[in-house]
Amino acid sequence: MIKINEDYLKLQSSYLFSDIAKRVKAFADSNPGREIIRLGIGDVTRALPGACIDALHKAVDEMSIDSTFRGYGPEQGYEFLRGAIAENDFQAFGVDINPDEVFVSDGAKCDTGNILEILSPDLKIAVPDPVYPVYVDTNVMAGRTGRWNNGRYEGLIYLEATEANGYVPAIPDEPVDLIYLCFPNNPTGATATREQLSTVRCRLCGIYP
Numbered sequence: 316m317i318k319i320n321e322d323y324l325k326l327q328s329s330y331l332f333s334d335i336a337k338r339v340k341a342f343a344d345s346n347p348g349r350e351i352i353r354l355g356i357g358d359v360t361r362a363l364p365g366a367c368i369d370a371l372h373k374a375v376d377e378m379s380i381d382s383t384f385r386g387y388g389p390e391q392g393y394e395f396l397r398g399a400i401a402e403n404d405f406q407a408f409g410v411d412i413n414p415d416e417v418f419v420s421d422g423a424k425c426d427t428g429n430i431l432e433i434l435s436p437d438l439k440i441a442v443p444d445p446v447y448p449v450y451v452d453t454n455v456m457a458g459r460t461g462r463w464n465n466g467r468y469e470g471l472i473y474l475e476a477t478e479a480n481g482y483v484p485a486i487p488d489e490p491v492d493l494i495y496l497c498f499p500n501n502p503t504g505a506t507a508t509r510e511q512l513s514t515v516r517c518r519l520c521g522i523y524p
């Protein structure tokens with residue numbers, strides 16, 4: 316018999332940003348003409364530069380001719396793209412990254428959920444609070460939390476990011492297996508200094524205090 320993953324049923328609400336979008340739409344519909352300053356989901360505000368548009372047009376044209384048409388690409392991404400990313404986004408800034416270390420995916424959101432597949436289901440997870448909601452929800456769906464209880468998921472360690480700590484939470488004072496670092500943080504925008512990051516220790520490294 317096909318059964319649903321019961322962990323999905325723990326999810327409390329729809330994805331935060333679609334919820335915000337619904338509320339904004341409802342407000343806009345009932346308040347026509349009111350200017351809305353959107354502080355919800357981040358989005359770019361400028362059109363793509365000409366070089367990107369030219370490359371996109373060229374790529375579409377390639378797909379229309381048998382001799383240049385590409386079917387499925389390599390699963391890690393085209394070599395020419397991985398090479399260009401390694402060279403221009405990393406090596407140009409003195410970072411020693413080779414093309415075979417680059418993986419072209421469909422975005423960090425999907426990766427955030429997908430990468431959990433390789434981790435044990437019984438990890439103890441710590442997340443900053445607030446944080447990009449996908450970090451929490453993907454672990455809920457993977458069964459790494461308990462029930463929703465009084466505004467939080469049981470079993471998840473919430474690291475308070477408040478005005479008092481400059482929105483950079485302290486490391487947990489109990490052993491955890493995985494700590495999400497979200498800097499610059501969504502939604503606060505806070506960033507951690509090198510010194511703050513160097514204090515992050517994990518039990519896996521065997522240097523947990």
Ligand SMILES: Cc1ncc(COP(=O)(O)O)c(C=O)c1O
Pocket residue numbers: 357421422423424425427447497500501
């Ligand atoms: C902290 C954080 N991680 C991941 C993502 C998702 O990134 P992508 O657009 O590459 O899926 C976002 C998007 O806002 C984010 O704020």
